[in-house]
Amino acid sequence: MKDITEIRAYLRDKFVGKAVTPSDMIKSCKAVLGSLPIVANSLTAASGKPVAIRYGDKLGSTDGKTIYLMQMPIPGASTDVDTFVLMLALAYGLIHHEVGHVNDSTFDDQDINESRQSPLIDHIFGIIEDVRQENVHIARYPGSKLYLDGLAAALQVTGHYSAVTAQEPPLAILTGYLLYRLYWEYRGDYTVENMLIQAEDAVRQTFPEGLVARLETVMPRMDDLESSADAMDLARDIADLLQDEADKAKEAASNPPPSGADDQQGGQGDSSQDDSTTGDPSQGDSPQGSSSQDDKSQDDSSGGGSGHGDGSDDDQAQRAQNLQAAIDADDTQKGYGDRSGDIASALKGLVNEVESDGSDGHVDLTGAHLNAEIKTTESNLPLVSPGYDMAEALSVTAQLRMRLVREMQAFTDGEISVGTRGRRLSGGHLSRVGVCDGRVFKTVDEEVEVNTAVCLLIDVSGSMKDQRIALASQALYATTRAMEGIAGVNVAAAAFPGFSVVKPFGVSSRLVQDRFHLDVHGSTPMAEGITHARRMLSATPERRRMLIVITDGDPDSRPATEVAILSAQAAGIEVYGLGIQTNAGEKLFPSWVTIKSIGELPFTMMGLLRERLFAKAA
Template sequence: MKSKRHTLYNALPIVAAAYGEKFGVKVTLGGDQAYTNGKSINIPNVPESFGNRDAIWGYLAHEAAHVRFTDFSVSRAPGLHAMLTNIIEDCRIEQAMIALYPGTAHTLHETARYMVQAGHYQPVTDRDSPASMVAGYCLYWLQSEGVGQAVLRPFMQTASAILNRVLPSGVCIRLEAILLKAVDTQSTQQAADFATAIIQMIEEEKDKAAQNPPPPPQKGPQDHSQGQDQGRADDQTGSGSNDSPSTDNGQANADAGGPKNDASSGQSGSHSSDSAQPGQDDADSSGPATACPASQDDHSGTAQADLPALLQQILTATGNDLPRDAHAALLGELQGLAHQAGDPCYQTVKQARSAGNDPQAGNRLLQTVRSHSSRLRQQLLGLVQASQQKAVRAERRGKKVDHRRLTKVLTGDSRVFSRSADKVSPNTAVHVLVDMSSSMNKGVSNGKKRADIARESALSLALALEGISGVNPAVTFFAGDSHAPVFSAMKHGERVQSSIGGFVFSATGTTPMAEALWHSAFELSKTREQRKLLIVITDGEPDNAVSCTKVIDLCERSDVEVIGIGIETSAVTRLFSRNVVIQDAADLQKALFRLMERALTAPVV
């Protein structure tokens, strides 16, 4: 087998179509835009040179999960509520996707790894707004603990340490408690409800801080120098005093390693440690990571008097106060790549429409070709059987003696044992692609139209092939335009009799061969047969020859044999390296027979 690098099996249109079919969502491909409208997903034409294909498939799996599981009618208030709802919902839908399709776990985790490397996921820092800290912590906690993306766990730990230094322990403890419940969210509405619960919790903590302001500093009987001495004594004994300058909650804050502020005594700094402590330089500076303090009345980086204002900033955050969406950043990168170097030949693999459902007309056509098809089947079957005859070879060792060769021993030839070669079935999937553009309505010498002969030939061949073990035929017509280019008469695995109503399709429209080739290549990629054969019957030039050349090249590099049959046209000689040109449509059946004769009897490489 040839290398599958940059071939049909990993081509963006084929893999995207396979993902869409697997997930049960509509996937389109093209242009330089990536988007989801709640019903379908569009992937931009990212060039083959982009080496992180898992990022594309992870985006597709993530958006497919939204299409499958998200209720887009659930309302979300602008700002913090919308962001928190999205964060919780992303965790829920990815968990649901992994439960339904376990293989997506690897893809989603590798996508997260790439997004970290590309900087789409950014760690929480002390310079972020308080709302960004809260949202970042929720995101990394849910993705690492809920979805299991270990690559984001360090981000969660960093966010936790910073959050614990900035917010009261009551907020930290209650936030984690809500997340522990939110990780098992069962619906989009529940995700929105948990977002509401987080906001209500912050409001409650804000009201609590506002109702319990710190006591104002009291001036003692000591003079300035006495106050300094008293402050030093307090530092040495570790006890607080209402007469001495204090910040936050006095002794409880000092014991927790929190900031000190001796500004009222005319000095600044701390005697508790030689290292820098949170709050020494400014309100946003940070110290060593610590866990949430045990007391809900305790806090670490912000003065008690400032807490209501800080919590209010979180509640009213909008726009730049909130972190950017990492998935939106990934989409921006993919769109940029597509805009710069996207392959315009790549396009959405179209789903085939039914070629029709007229069993009566189909049965009349069947009666017309049955006798000829029967003869064709017998001829092909005879050739296949002949090619499968067990060849008997003479060997020098074995279990079965060939009595006819015993006399050879007298001449020194010891090859008196016989061994039969293994019998090999054709093991071939055959897809017949028939041009049904308006030009196929042209009449021929026998009074029929090209379209009539093409239908009869395709049906006759399908009947002949379905009776041969190891052969899996399909017939597709292409006509109309690029919006509706392919029409299935018989799919792989179906029987002619159950599909007969589709063989009476009428010729119409242009020649959307490229769309038909992508469709047929995708259908062949799903078959299990070792040999894959695509036969294209046409009487003219395709609408997009460049795209045709692209997909034909992919097929040929993927061990899919592609043969073009031209009816009074030499266009096939420019498109197909293997081609047959016939000058009369009446010769089509003979041409098809000769092709199948060689294909079914040639050894499988």
């Protein structure tokens, strides 16, 4: 990619998709943002290690046990799409990068930690280990390549990955070249191609001739790295190689060839065998556009503050001095290494920018809704005692229940037709043979398959107290029982706050009837409740998934609830809102129904299910 405009377009394409209008782009971004907590917690849970996500000043790092992150703000109306996209790219990239370290990097190896006391080795090791573990992570989760490549692109836009020129400090030139070269060639991240072209040119201008060729003799070992220890071995070998090159260059500068030898060698040059082949795009070793040694003499004459020259003895001495300066650099000098620090700095800057523009709250990356059980029941569900009369609820809805089952059965059964051809005779039409009517073969059209998972999510916050929660609990049980009678429908029920499974998928409601005697408590964390229900639905095998949210009031955070709904829809879940004496969710949910009395609840829920199932199945 040649410039920042092209990189921004690349990121938009990856995170916004087919959305065209600014409002649709923002909605797409919010949907992606809403999935971040689920992705983060799923990846850490899959690692099999006791990984926690916490907020703090160690943002963007991991010690193998804890990944340090921060809350992600929900951008307000004044935040532009590109800023939103950059924040998403960095957040997702950071998650995948750090989880890769958790799964595949070694943190407590004394030999590695001692070697990292050298700033040069620490920088080189950080680059090599990043590339190695990201390759392993991509092999394990192929979809992560999109986010890890997007990470490099976002770092370029924010300026944390910048063009390396000959005017940079020697350490920055050397490590910048290694960073872009290894990511381009051994990680397959082509977003850094233009950066590599400039960095290679700077290396050729700054350091002894032959350095690039020497480095290329050890780079292929990247393909064989299997551990952090292997990465450190390679980093140390590169450091030794660099010192060897510096020593040879200093020796050559202090012992120039006898007079006349320069003229004899002038047409050849030490680097004719060095970089002219590696810079040739036809050899496949460098990206198209890398400068060759034939171009270098012109570039050398324009070199700036590092003492680049025209191949004279002074120039050779300066090049040796530059390389030694890179080798001897301390922690205060600019250099590239493990990208975690750059990611953290870039992400923190964007988060601060979004918040200063006026954010609409935050999407939490931790919380009970992300770790709560989704397949089995738990004992912490607040219940009333004595319970409600569920027999009364079933009797009230029995007729509607039976009609719904009959209608769905008739709708899903295949239509039978009789014709003059086929393989199966229709016993009821054989008499037609006597009147020369050949329509005696029976054909059954393909059945309509419902194949739907439905999660009923009920609000049990404090405002649902007294008769309201009693009737709502009865209606929830009656509706669940009714849906269980429909072939192809898999139903579950959940409640918030508390993020509890009332009835799991695949378990008969008769077996957990006592869990429907719900009691009220807490506020209305609807966003978290929807996320919990989404996790339940995502674990089901059904092709179609529906979520019906039953509530009597405003959520604690409308922006967060909007993000959760958009995220669920993006995951292929149909979301419906059912308000009890409230229109609060009318502009929040994509489909909203209001009932005036709690007694309407069971009939409205089953009517909604009937309408949606018929409409979709047809």
